[in-house]
Amino acid sequence: MISQQLLLDITKCSRCGKCTAICPMFEKTRGWDTGVARGKLLISWGLVRGELEINDKLIESLYQCPTCMLCEQECAAGAKVTEIIREARALVVERGASVPFSHRGTFDTVARITLRDGLHRDWLDLIRGDFRESGEIVYFPGSLPYLEPILDFDLGAARIISAAVKIFNRAGIRPTIVKELADSGHDTFWSGQYQFFNALKEKNSRLLAGAKMIVTTCAEDYYILKNEYSLDAEVYHISQFVRDLVREGKLAFSKGVERVTFHDPCRLGRHMGEYDAPREVLKAFADYREMVRYGKDAACCGVGAWMNCNKYSKQLRLDRVKEAAEAADTLITACSKCLSHFSCLMTEPEKVEDLPDIKIVDFTEFAARNLKDI
Ligand code: SF4
Numbered sequence: 001m002i003s004q005q006l007l008l009d010i011t012k013c014s015r016c017g018k019c020t021a022i023c024p025m026f027e028k029t030r031g032w033d034t035g036v037a038r039g040k041l042l043i044s045w046g047l048v049r050g051e052l053e054i055n056d057k058l059i060e061s062l063y064q065c066p067t068c069m070l071c072e073q074e075c076a077a078g079a080k081v082t083e084i085i086r087e088a089r090a091l092v093v094e095r096g097a098s099v100p101f102s103h104r105g106t107f108d109t110v111a112r113i114t115l116r117d118g119l120h121r122d123w124l125d126l127i128r129g130d131f132r133e134s135g136e137i138v139y140f141p142g143s144l145p146y147l148e149p150i151l152d153f154d155l156g157a158a159r160i161i162s163a164a165v166k167i168f169n170r171a172g173i174r175p176t177i178v179k180e181l182a183d184s185g186h187d188t189f190w191s192g193q194y195q196f197f198n199a200l201k202e203k204n205s206r207l208l209a210g211a212k213m214i215v216t217t218c219a220e221d222y223y224i225l226k227n228e229y230s231l232d233a234e235v236y237h238i239s240q241f242v243r244d245l246v247r248e249g250k251l252a253f254s255k256g257v258e259r260v261t262f263h264d265p266c267r268l269g270r271h272m273g274e275y276d277a278p279r280e281v282l283k284a285f286a287d288y289r290e291m292v293r294y295g296k297d298a299a300c301c302g303v304g305a306w307m308n309c310n311k312y313s314k315q316l317r318l319d320r321v322k323e324a325a326e327a328a329d330t331l332i333t334a335c336s337k338c339l340s341h342f343s344c345l346m347t348e349p350e351k352v353e354d355l356p357d358i359k360i361v362d363f364t365e366f367a368a369r370n371l372k373d374i
């Protein structure tokens with residue numbers, strides 16, 4: 001049920017058009033106002049008041065947006081655009097329409113499978129390092145173990161999880177990995193499937209009940225665990241965890257010469273306000289360069305919650321990797337989904353014109369690779 005406050009928010013829109021100028025998706029799709037924030041707000045208003053029928057056009061308008069938050073950040077009226085879009089999606093789901101998932105809904109199905117008790121892949125054997133299966137300091141690998149077998153390119157899930165364990169171990173910590181954890185529910189939440197999300201949250205909260213600290217390697221998992229769960233534990237993104245360990249003198253890096261740049265995942269950056277931690281870590285040992293659009297102005301990877309992977313999102317991804325290639329030889333990101341979407345693009349060279357020569361590397365893997373003994 002959309003709150004009165006959000007409804008009021010819709011009426012705040014002065015139709016100034018700033019979001020029209022700034023929306024990266026609209027820059028690709030063009031067309032009517034339904035492609036930008038102010039149009040999506042009107043659609044949400046009509047939907048809430050029962051004045052609009054749900055049809056394909058309405059669904060496209062609400063779900064084409066990757067909820068990157070650029071418009072919301074710039075909106076002079078202060079409208080909570082992404083929250084309103086998500087609530088409108090929840091109404092679409094509540095009224096029985098299907099979510100327009102990409103990849104025939106495979107990732108949504110996999111999230112559903114993770115809900116079932118006793119049904120998990122025995123992937124812990126693939127992880128190197130010293131970890132335990134219960135304890136107070138938890139590493140949350142999120143969807144990594146489930147994404148890897150589905151994607152038809154090497155995401156490096158086992159390498160990334162092992163890298164996280166290496167970071168913990170180097171700081172003298174034996175982390176807990178709970179293999180029965182379900183998908184974090186980030187995508188179910190943002191697709192408007194609140195009932196499904198609550199079931200995932202309930203299962204994970206039960207399994208995480210004894211945790212005092214939880215560290216995630218994925219920006220989306222960090223966002224959802226910190227904002228939408230009610231855990232007793234402190235939740236950290238791995239970039240914050242590593243930064244703190246370096247400041248405490250518990251981790252150090254070997255100086256490298258690799259020219260790297262950082263892609264701010266929307267969930268870590270604009271949604272959670274964390275821009276500095278990954279940069280502080282990377283600048284400690286790599287030849288760090290900034291892209292033209294970075295920090296709060298960073299471009300989105302183009303896809304949100306596996307729902308709008310199409311030719312437009314592909315153009316956004318291509319723009320971003322080209323921008324990265326102008327700044328550096330390696331693009332680092334700190335979100336399993338951004339990593340998936342960029343890696344997918346880079347493994348299709350025969351299908352993409354002008355694909356730049358740039359490596360895409362996960363933050364955790366890159367940091368662990370450059371650790372020095374202290
Ligand atoms: S920037 Fe905000 S106030 Fe201006 S048109 Fe867009 S949603 Fe409305």
Ligand code: SF4
Nearest residue numbers: 023065067068069071
């Ligand atoms: S959240 Fe991003 S993609 Fe969605 S309408 Fe706003 S600027 Fe456009």
